[in-house]
Amino acid sequence: MSASTIIGAIVLIAAGALLLIFIVWRKRVPASLRRIRAYDRLNRDVGLSVESGKRLHISLGRGDLLTARNASAFAGLAMLRQIVERASVSDRxxxxxxxxxxxxxxxxxxxxxxxxxxxxxEDFRVSAGRLTGLSPFAYAAGALPIARDEGVSTHIIIGDLGVESALIADAAERQGASLVAMSDGLSAQALLYAAAPDPLVGEELFAAGAYSGAGMSHEASLNAQDVLRWLIIMIMLAGAALTILGVNF
Amino acid sequence: MRVTAILTTALAMAVAFIVLLGFFFPVPALLELRAILTNWAMTIGGMAVFIGVLNLVAVHIGKIQKRQKGSELGVILVFSLLSVFTYGVLFGVEDPLMQMTMNAVIAPVEAALMALLVVTLTYTGIRLLRWRRDLAAILFLAVVVLFLAAMAPKPFDNGILDGLIVNVAGTIAQGGARGLLIGVALGALLTGLRVMFGIDRPYGGD
Structure with a gap:
């Protein structure tokens, strides 16, 4: 087994152990999440769209489940399940x-x-979950008429997207609809930083479940992420210090 | 929990652990099992494409039947899809007309959308200052303009200044990008573990 594989296995086991520990801990101590404006907006806009009888459009991106880019799709699905539970009473x-x-x-x-x-x-319609296209621009082109024709008041973009996300964001802006957008792709993050009023960057996408009430496992995930992030920061600082001191490794 | 939910969860967890074990312990038996499972996943993925296309057609036929707004585009989509599919099945994807469909229709349409994107991005950049007039937004736009200025072809030699801009701003941007990617990787890792442990069940086990 190579050194990188061993390190990978250690990180995986540590992450799994931390997740389980925090899940047990969260059963005893409820989480207190820091405020993220985009998620505040998201929760408010979902309520407003139900009250006003308008539609929500949730764009899950192109995360291929057979590749390593699927995690953002799973995060989107967890949030989708919560949002739909709240929005199912809407006229649209x-x-x-x-x-x-x-x-x-x-x-x-x-x-x-x-x-x-x-x-x-009984209100569930299979046609509410749509494939709009299999290539990036076909996907965006298929999503644009929904923004224009279906009375959407809030667009939620979450998942693996690229530059095509700007077209959907622009369509939302033109229709005067609210937009909450997040992606795991760097190009999409840069675009959405400019296009969305409250942009979410980096790992904030993976907090979607916790902020939409998907349960303590999502909150425990955030705790485990925080611990791992601090560990990585310490390792990076130690590595930099050792390199400055002339220690080669 | 329904029996199907228990079964799907157990199946997903077992497959995930086998594939992961095959990654960390590349013994022949595990590698073979991993390859078989990956092939099954690809076959199921192929079937999912077929189901997805059927879903696309069904949604548009529904729109046409209800005479919803934009249903005329649905007519074009369904007609094009069925005719290209039928032609492709009869004559194969190597047929010159099939190739022409790709080269003369699909590729130019995607290129046109790419061109539209340039306009959209310019407009979005201008609009950014309407959303936020803070230091971060101004810095973001300043870096974008600097990069564009450095990368653009010029009638005079400006190599030293351009190189300086690209190196300084590029190094800082790379650092930021790595930070974002580490965060994304951690989030992806924990999301994957939740699915692997059967805590999140997006495959019908919920």
Whole structure:
């Protein structure tokens, strides 16, 4: 086994252990999350869209489930399930778009779970989870008519997207709709920083479940992430100090 | 919890652990099992594409039947999709007309959207100052303008200054990008572990 594989295994085991420890801890001590304006807006906009009888559009991106870029899709699905549970009573049910067919199927499943949790399973429509295109621009082009024609008041972009996210953000702006956007891609993060009023960058995307009420496992994840982040910072500082002192490793 | 939910969760967890074990302990038996499972996943992924396309057609046929706004675009989409699919099945993807469909229709349309993106991005950059007039926004725009100025072709030699801008701003941007990527990697790791432990069940186990 190579050194990098051993380090990878240690990080994985440490992360798993931390996650389980924090889940047990969170059962005893409730989490207190710092305020993130974008998530405040998200929760407010979901409520407003239900009250005003408008539609929510949740764009899950193109996270291919067979590649390493799928984690943001899973984070989006966790949030989707919570949002749909709250928005299922709306006159206009939420629409979910994605650019990967397996993700579309999972989004339909998350929609069904959300309706079921709200006790409104009969209102679930499989057509609410849509595949709009399989290439980046086909996906964006398929999502644009939804922004224009379907009375959407809030667009939520969460997942693995690239520069095409700017087209969806622009369509939201043109229709005067609210926009909450986050992505794991660096180019999309840079674009959405400029396009969204309250941008979310870096790992803030993975806090979506915790901030939308997906449960203590998501809050425990954030705790484990914090511990690991501090560990990495300390290791990086130690490495820099050792390099300055002339220690080669 | 329903029986199917227990079964799907157990299956997903077992597959995840086998694939992970195969990564860390590359013994022949685990590697073979890992390859089989990955092939199954790819086959299922291929079927998912077919289901996804059917979903796309069903959504647009529904729109056409209800005469919803924009349903005329749905007619074009369904007609194009069915005709290209039928032609592709009959004559194969190497057929010159199929190649022409790709080269003369799909590629230019995507290029046009890319061109539209340039306009959108310029407008978005201007709009940024409407959202936020803080130091971060001004710094963001200043770096974008500096980079564009440094990268743009010029009629005079400005190599030293351009190189300085790209190196200084590029080094700082790289540091920031690495920080963001470390955060994303940690988030992805914990999300993956939640799915692997069966805590998150986005595959019908919820």
């Amino acid at each position: 049910p939420p629409v979910v778009t994605s650019g990967d067919s397996a993700l579309t199927i999972l989004s339909q499943d998350a929609l069904r779970a959300g309706y079921s949790a709200a006790g409104a399973e």
